[in-house]
Amino acid sequence: MNWAGLSFANAGAWWGLLAVPALVAVHFFQQRARRVELSTRFLIEALAPQSQGGRSWERFRASRAFVCQLLAVLLLVWVLAEPRWPRADSTQTVVIVLDDALAMQAVADEARAAARERLAAAVGGAAKTEWVVMGSDPRAPLRYRGPELGAAQAAVAGWRPGLGTHDYAAALRNGRTLVSAGSGVGECWLITDRESKVPADQAAIGVGRAVANVGFAGGSVSRAESGDRMWRAVVQNHAAEAQRRAWWVEGGAGASERRSVELAAEGVVELSGAWPGGAERMTLRLEGDGFGADDVLPLVRPQAKRLSARLGVTGETREYFKKLLGGIDGVELGAAVSPGLRVVEQAGGGTEVGGAAVVLAAGATKSAATTWLRVPVVAERHALVAGLNWQGWLGSGAGKLTMTANDEGLLWQADAPLVWLRAGAEGARALVLNFDWAAGNAARLPATVLMLRRYVEAVRDAQPGEYAGNFDAGSLVPLAEDVSGETAEAWRLEIEGGATRELGAAERAVLRAPGDAGFFTVKRGKETRVRGAAQFADARQGNFRDAAVFRRDPPAGERAEARARTTQGDPLRALWLAAAGAALVASWWPGRVDAEGTRQAWKRGRA
Amino acid sequence: MSAGSETSLGAARRDGLAAAQRFRLPFGGQRWRGAAGGWQGSGEGSSIDFHDHRAYAPGDDPRHLHWAAYARTGQLTMKLYRAEVAPRVDLLVDASASMRAEPARAARTESLVAFCLASAARAGAPVRIQAVAGRRCLPLAEEQVRAEGFWAAAGEPETGTGAVAPEGLQGRTGAMKIWISDLLYPGEPGAVLRGLAAGGGCVLVLAPVLAGEAELRERGNMELVDREGGAARHLRIDDGMAERYQAAYFRHFNLWRETARRMAVGWARVDSNGALASALAGEARQAGVVEVVA
Numbered sequence: 023m024n025w026a027g028l029s030f031a032n033a034g035a036w037w038g039l040l041a042v043p044a045l046v047a048v049h050f051f052q053q054r055a056r057r058v059e060l061s062t063r064f065l066i067e068a069l070a071p072q073s074q075g076g077r078s079w080e081r082f083r084a085s086r087a088f089v090c091q092l093l094a095v096l097l098l099v100w101v102l103a104e105p106r107w108p109r110a111d112s113t114q115t116v117v118i119v120l121d122d123a124l125a126m127q128a129v130a131d132e133a134r135a136a137a138r139e140r141l142a143a144a145v146g147g148a149a150k151t152e153w154v155v156m157g158s159d160p161r162a163p164l165r166y167r168g169p170e171l172g173a174a175q176a177a178v179a180g181w182r183p184g185l186g187t188h189d190y191a192a193a194l195r196n197g198r199t200l201v202s203a204g205s206g207v208g209e210c211w212l213i214t215d216r217e218s219k220v221p222a223d224q225a226a227i228g229v230g231r232a233v234a235n236v237g238f239a240g241g242s243v244s245r246a247e248s249g250d251r252m253w254r255a256v257v258q259n260h261a262a263e264a265q266r267r268a269w270w271v272e273g274g275a276g277a278s279e280r281r282s283v284e285l286a287a288e289g290v291v292e293l294s295g296a297w298p299g300g301a302e303r304m305t306l307r308l309e310g311d312g313f314g315a316d317d318v319l320p321l322v323r324p325q326a327k328r329l330s331a332r333l334g335v336t337g338e339t340r341e342y343f344k345k346l347l348g349g350i351d352g353v354e355l356g357a358a359v360s361p362g363l364r365v366v367e368q369a370g371g372g373t374e375v376g377g378a379a380v381v382l383a384a385g386a387t388k389s390a391a392t393t394w395l396r397v398p399v400v401a402e403r404h405a406l407v408a409g410l411n412w413q414g415w416l417g418s419g420a421g422k423l424t425m426t427a428n429d430e431g432l433l434w435q436a437d438a439p440l441v442w443l444r445a446g447a448e449g450a451r452a453l454v455l456n457f458d459w460a461a462g463n464a465a466r467l468p469a470t471v472l473m474l475r476r477y478v479e480a481v482r483d484a485q486p487g488e489y490a491g492n493f494d495a496g497s498l499v500p501l502a503e504d505v506s507g508e509t510a511e512a513w514r515l516e517i518e519g520g521a522t523r524e525l526g527a528a529e530r531a532v533l534r535a536p537g538d539a540g541f542f543t544v545k546r547g548k549e550t551r552v553r554g555a556a557q558f559a560d561a562r563q564g565n566f567r568d569a570a571v572f573r574r575d576p577p578a579g580e581r582a583e584a585r586a587r588t589t590q591g592d593p594l595r596a597l598w599l600a601a602a603g604a605a606l607v608a609s610w611w612p613g614r615v616d617a618e619g620t621r622q623a624w625k626r627g628r629a
Numbered sequence: 630m631s632a633g634s635e636t637s638l639g640a641a642r643r644d645g646l647a648a649a650q651r652f653r654l655p656f657g658g659q660r661w662r663g664a665a666g667g668w669q670g671s672g673e674g675s676s677i678d679f680h681d682h683r684a685y686a687p688g689d690d691p692r693h694l695h696w697a698a699y700a701r702t703g704q705l706t707m708k709l710y711r712a713e714v715a716p717r718v719d720l721l722v723d724a725s726a727s728m729r730a731e732p733a734r735a736a737r738t739e740s741l742v743a744f745c746l747a748s749a750a751r752a753g754a755p756v757r758i759q760a761v762a763g764r765r766c767l768p769l770a771e772e773q774v775r776a777e778g779f780w781a782a783a784g785e786p787e788t789g790t791g792a793v794a795p796e797g798l799q800g801r802t803g804a805m806k807i808w809i810s811d812l813l814y815p816g817e818p819g820a821v822l823r824g825l826a827a828g829g830g831c832v833l834v835l836a837p838v839l840a841g842e843a844e845l846r847e848r849g850n851m852e853l854v855d856r857e858g859g860a861a862r863h864l865r866i867d868d869g870m871a872e873r874y875q876a877a878y879f880r881h882f883n884l885w886r887e888t889a890r891r892m893a894v895g896w897a898r899v900d901s902n903g904a905l906a907s908a909l910a911g912e913a914r915q916a917g918v919v920e921v922v923a
Contacts, residue, residue, distance in 0.1 A: 056847065056850070056851055057851075057852045057854060058852065058853055059855075060853050061727035061731070061856045061857070062842060062878065063854075063855040063856075063860075064813070064814065064815045064855075065877045066853060066862075066864065066874060069870065069873050069877055086848070086867070087848075
């Protein structure tokens with residue numbers, strides 16, 4: 023008999039084995055000596071002359087009834103357990119979805135062990151098995167898909183979670199699709215740490231455990247009113263009890279002295295301090311606990327890209343834009359021949375500025391005879407004007423500039439466009455302000471200021487160049503491609519203390535900061551483009567109060583159906599049943615010779 | 630004995646008397662010594678059965694001269710005839726606890742005693758009865774046994790002695806010695822039979838047996854109590870032990886049968902169940918322990 027792949031459809035039948043100790047107990051008590059008077063004891067003395075005591079230990083010797091009943095119980099349990107062997111032509115797909123959430127780092131070893139256990143448990147479920155190991159990150163490729171169990175286990179061993187809170191539905195849907203797309207038989211298991219993450223009817227194994235975690239919930243670098251840079255960090259206690267932790271700063275001249283912070287139960291404390299002099303970056307550290315991902319907060323001193331700007335306007339308008347642009351990081355006003363941004367005036371007709379520019383409608387002048395147009399200003403759905411309030415707009419209506427079909431309108435007054443974007447050379451776009459700038463209150467309207475800042479910042483960030491910033495772990499890292507002069511120089515992402523990898527064009531479009539807190543650099547060739555710090559920012563990942571160990575099996579109906587399709591029952595089931603019945607009959611058969619047998623024995627005795 | 634037992638023993642005596650209508654003790658095949666009776670003696674007598682010739686001696690009864698021989702030879706020759714005697718019967722009955730513990734065997738013993746007494750009475754043979762319990766022999770009055778039955782006359786047995794072979798079993802010279810016993814005691818049968826056979830005569834052994842005794846019906850742990858001595862012992866009885874027991878049981882009786890055959894002793898087991906006449910018609914009749922009444 024081939025025992026490989028043996029499984030049991032009715033595991034509850036093993037409870038029947040409890041009948042064995044019960045049987046032993048029954049026989050134990052039944053085997054108490056019965057008193058029998060004999061006239062032929064002298065014959066027995068000759069047969070068993072030694073002190074072969076019957077009560078003390080002979081009770082453990084198996085009697086025929088005991089052996090038969092024991093055999094019957096074992097056979098019945100075997101039959102009731104419904105042993106099944108894989109069909110020769112059966113296939114199954116086993117999908118392991120590993121929770122990529124950062125919180126899983128606290129129980130990564132347990133998760134890997136659970137995954138390996140599930141893989142091992144599925145061995146023999148069918149003649150052929152396709153193993154799939156994947157993360158819950160819907161953007162990540164499958165870690166392994168194929169027939170090799172060893173490779174699947176290696177994929178599990180290489181798994182490392184680092185994602186923030188995310189939706190599991192896509193990955194689980196993908197996993198179940200892989201099962202149904204194969205033979206339609208198999209299982210899709212989610213290995214996670216919290217039952218709340220598991221959708222209904224999803225098989226899952228929980229390996230979570232409660233951790234009294236205290237960690238950074240975010241950090242930033244800002245300018246004080248004095249102009250000095252300050253760092254700020256939020257520390258959160260996720261535990262239900264008050265906690266005390268030591269913290270310190272590493273950076274600049276070295277590590278600071280340790281200080282402690284007291285946090286009430288579920289409390290939040292903000293830490294702040296002056297940016298270390300001369301340092302480009304610093305690291306805040308907390309005394310370690312069971313979850314280390316949020317015990318470190320790396321920060322870089324933010325540095326925007328440099329954008330050269332030239333003002334082509336005069337008077338109050340020039341002063342306005344000079345003040346506006348001077349308040350935006352990275353913008354340098356000057357007289358460059360080819361500035362990144364220009365502010366110009368145009369009299370009318372089409373606007374052909376060639377690059378990024380703020381184009382003002384020229385020719386209008388502020389006068390007492392200005393007629394105010396009372397029609398409300400309406401904004402298009404666009405990032406530059408999103409959320410801005412134009413209620414207080416006061417102006418004389420649209421100017422003489424004309425909007426073409428390729429332009430993208432932003433503000434309208436009645437049927438006339440007030441502001442639009444016009445595509446320029448090399449992907450640059452100009453912001454056209456088609457109204458009398460001096461006549462209305464646009465310059466004093468906050469919405470106008472914000473719109474202009476957004477535009478300038480968008481122009482600044484869209485150009486190639488180096489910048490430094492602090493990012494949430496896993497968040498998008500904007501990269502500006504070189505529109506012209508494209509070279510074969512490769513893009514690389516260098517993670518400090520980690521791997522360095524090349525970035526393809528597709529990945530550059532959606533480059534994300536590393537999942538773990540730390541510093542990283544993006545380079546193009548030898549040219550640095552981004553100096554960044556990825557910081558733990560998803561406070562939900564640090565809360566382990568609902569982490570638990572649990573197991574949610576697939577619906578019993580599904581499992582039974584899958585088992586029926588991939589396995590076959592014991593062909594000797596009827597034989598075992600008959601044998602069990604025979605054993606029971608034999609156990610009940612009187613243990614003595616019948617009358618005819620006695621007569622035959624007497625005849626033999628006489629012979 | 631209880632009232633029920635006495636009723637059963639009374640029926641057993643009647644059963645023994647009924648068996649005596651069909652069978653008798655084997656008086657016919659023997660040469661007896663004793664007082665004048667109706668059975669051939671071992672010497673010369675006055676019966677009509679020719680025994681031998683011899684020369685006439687003065688004092689011989691002239692009625693027994695062989696005149697035909699004198700006519701042929703001229704020598705006086707005497708015709709000798711067998712003596713006719715009444716045989717003596719010594720009835721020795723095992724009165725140990727094992728004989729009376731089983732009602733069927735006790736009843737069979739009672740019927741056998743009644744059979745022997747009735748058969749001896751028909752033959753005109755005087756009977757001497759002894760109840761044997763272990764090493765003790767208790768003479769019983771024949772009249773009492775006939776009137777009250779054997780067990781009533783034997784009284785309560787001696788207990789606590791265990792199953793022991795009887796010692797000193799003897800009968801009168803030339804008598805028919807009948808040993809009624811279940812033979813359930815250890816020891817070599819020849820010792821008992823030699824004692825009985827001493828002094829000549831005829832030795833018969835009747836063993837009332839129980840068919841069920843040949844096997845151990847129960848299985849498992851047993852507290853085996855000896856009926857003879859009351860001693861107990863714990864032992865597990867399984868199929869193997871039961872088979873060995875049965876073999877030992879038959880080996881025990883085969884040893885008795887072979888020893889009896891070798892010593893020309895009439896030996897037969899008598900089933901304790903059923904009518905005595907039916908039981909005697911089997912092994913006892915075939916072994917010549919009883920004869921069919923003509």
